Amino acid sequence: MLNIDEIRQLIKLIDESSINEFTYENEGSKVELKKNAGGSVQMVQQVPAAPVQAPAAQAAQQQQAPVQEAPAKEEKDNGNLHKITSPMVGTFYASSSPEADPYVTVGSKVTESSVVCIVEAMKLFNEIEAEVKGEIVEVLVENGQLVEYGQPLFLVKAE
Structure with missing residues (x-):
């Protein structure tokens, strides 16, 4: 979206x-x-x-001003990957503040209790946990992007 x-x-x-x-x-x-x-x-x-x-x-x-388009992603076999989804509608934040490093990036190892991002809803900042042990293989949303309930945020290769 x-x-x-x-x-x-x-x-x-x-x-x-x-x-x-x-x-x-x-x-x-x-x-x-x-x-x-x-x-x-x-x-x-x-x-x-x-x-x-x-x-x-x-x-x-068709317009004169340049429009940037996201590069097409290849279809992946996501059958063996765990999706970390948004538990609510809100704004996705990859880190605790604009100056801080992201909680996780591609290749990061996570445990069930690892915080992977924040979703802000109605001025409340909700820490989202991985709920699975593994490795982040893809970040599916961008920092500051609005996310929907149930929208996949990360793909994790579970261990």
Whole structure:
């Protein structure tokens, strides 16, 4: 899902372009942006949707301003990997403060009680524990990104 800064960038790009409607679908979520008669852009809805085969972000590529796209990830066999998921809706933080090192990175060894990140919800900072012993093989979200309930945050190769 897009974070708030990416949505703001999209709104600005659409506002400055001749595009009247824009739809983005990813990982079961859908964001629709439409220009109203006055020319300003408003977000129409952000609801769960069926997964899509091709990214709807292609419309943003037609604009003059450069749009950065995340590199495509290869499909992995995640059957033997444990997913650490978000227990709530909130903001993901990889460290306890902006100056601090992340709790874990790819290759970090964790135990069941290791804190791997913080999810902030309603001004409460909730430490998320690994709940499994193993090694972090992938970080699935970025620092400051909004996360949903049940959204995978990390992949761990369990021991």
